[in-house]
Amino acid sequence: MKIAVIGAGAWGTALANVFSQKGLETCIWARESGVTAKINKDHENSWYLPGIRLDEGLHASVDMARVCDGAEAFVWVVPTQFTRHALEQFRPHFPHKPTIICANKGIELKTLRTMSEVVDDVLSDMKPRFAMLSGPSFASEVCRNIPTTVTLGCSSERRGKKLQEILSSESFRVYTNTDYRGVELGGALKNIMAIAAGVSDGLNFGSNARAALITRGLEEMSRFGEKMGARKATFRGLSGLGDLVLTCTGDASRNRQVGLKLGQGRKLVDILDEMRSVAEGVKTTEAVYTLAKQKGVSMPITEQLYQVLYEDKDPREAVTELMTRELRDE
Ligand SMILES: NC(=O)c1ccc[n+]([C@@H]2O[C@H](COP(=O)([O-])OP(=O)(O)OC[C@H]3O[C@@H](n4cnc5c(N)ncnc54)[C@H](O)[C@@H]3O)[C@@H](O)[C@H]2O)c1
Numbered sequence: 001m002k003i004a005v006i007g008a009g010a011w012g013t014a015l016a017n018v019f020s021q022k023g024l025e026t027c028i029w030a031r032e033s034g035v036t037a038k039i040n041k042d043h044e045n046s047w048y049l050p051g052i053r054l055d056e057g058l059h060a061s062v063d064m065a066r067v068c069d070g071a072e073a074f075v076w077v078v079p080t081q082f083t084r085h086a087l088e089q090f091r092p093h094f095p096h097k098p099t100i101i102c103a104n105k106g107i108e109l110k111t112l113r114t115m116s117e118v119v120d121d122v123l124s125d126m127k128p129r130f131a132m133l134s135g136p137s138f139a140s141e142v143c144r145n146i147p148t149t150v151t152l153g154c155s156s157e158r159r160g161k162k163l164q165e166i167l168s169s170e171s172f173r174v175y176t177n178t179d180y181r182g183v184e185l186g187g188a189l190k191n192i193m194a195i196a197a198g199v200s201d202g203l204n205f206g207s208n209a210r211a212a213l214i215t216r217g218l219e220e221m222s223r224f225g226e227k228m229g230a231r232k233a234t235f236r237g238l239s240g241l242g243d244l245v246l247t248c249t250g251d252a253s254r255n256r257q258v259g260l261k262l263g264q265g266r267k268l269v270d271i272l273d274e275m276r277s278v279a280e281g282v283k284t285t286e287a288v289y290t291l292a293k294q295k296g297v298s299m300p301i302t303e304q305l306y307q308v309l310y311e312d313k314d315p316r317e318a319v320t321e322l323m324t325r326e327l328r329d330e
């Protein structure tokens with residue numbers, strides 16, 4: 001079976017490496033020819049995942065037709081804000097009824113659409129088979145074959161089980177969940193909370209505050225998710241709580257790093273300027289803030305973070321406002 005991985009950032013590279021190590025024919029598409037040259041010749045993606053030796057069977061190309069030729073599944077790892085445009089470019093190279101497994105995490109800001117919705121917008125006449133792969137998984141750890149567990153959200157139980165078998169390996173354990181909506185929203189929403197936890201730690205607020213953000217953040221994510229048609233229970237799983245804990249506490253999280261620097265007094269524009277990697281939570285905060293207002297969902301942490309990110313609010317003032325809201329039941 002051939003798998004096409006679209007997007008050769010850290011996560012696309014790590015996933016492609018898992019599949020190639022497993023013996024699946026795997027071809028990864030990169031935008032940058034420098035990246036493909038390094039993967040093919042040196043078996044390393046020194047731009048996005050430096051210092052990690054990749055499987056020699058893994059092949060990279062910038063040629064969309066070549067990457068897609070004969071592939072039976074397309075693992076989509078292009079950052080969310082570029083996904084619509086890239087899907088439009090790939091569309092002519094997809095077969096009818098393509099299996100699209102999204103592994104990116106975010107909400108498209110200009111349309112407020114989730115990844116399953118963007119795939120549907122661009123490919124609905126081709127009847128895509130959609131699945132969402134998400135969960136606590138730092139690319140660098142996955143590449144070192146450190147035990148990792150993720151969830152595959154797929155509305156068809158039968159197709160989900162089939163993909164689970166194909167994608168799992170000894171160190172990469174895939175669970176299934178038919179609530180693909182909850183799985184995609186968990187991955188998108190935890191990035192907001194990871195920035196917020198970073199801000200709190202950047203202010204040196206310590207463990208109590210971080211635990212509070214994780215717990216109340218999960219409540220906020222679940223409330224929003226239910227309003228968007230997801231199941232509350234999904235948010236207690238790997239793609240919700242699991243990824244939330246990882247990125248609120250793990251310093252390898254780019255979203256957490258953005259928050260840490262904001263908490264230390266840096267400006268968002270300067271922080272983003274220094275980054276080659278994507279921190280999806282920045283734009284997703286704005287998307288979720290807008291959606292929550294439209295749908296009448298109370299999201300106090302998201303609201304305060306939005307004001308810190310986009311209205312230059314002092315992070316200390318944001319925390320004070322969170323702490324002095326009207327008292328209520330848990
Ligand atoms: N890195 C991780 O550990 C990890 C784990 C799970 C999920 N994810 C998710 O995977 C997705 C990709 O993240 P990543 O970490 O692989 O990326 P990355 O930060 O390592 O690299 C940035 C990627 O963005 C691409 N890019 C930049 N400008 C672009 C444009 N104009 N059009 C299309 N692509 C463009 C680059 O080619 C590169 O592939 C994100 O949604 C992220 O949340 C990442």
Ligand SMILES: O=P(O)(O)OC[C@H](O)CO
Nearest residue numbers: 135136137138253254255
């Ligand atoms: O580095 P982050 O914050 O994008 O997090 C990476 C993954 O989402 C962790 O599961």
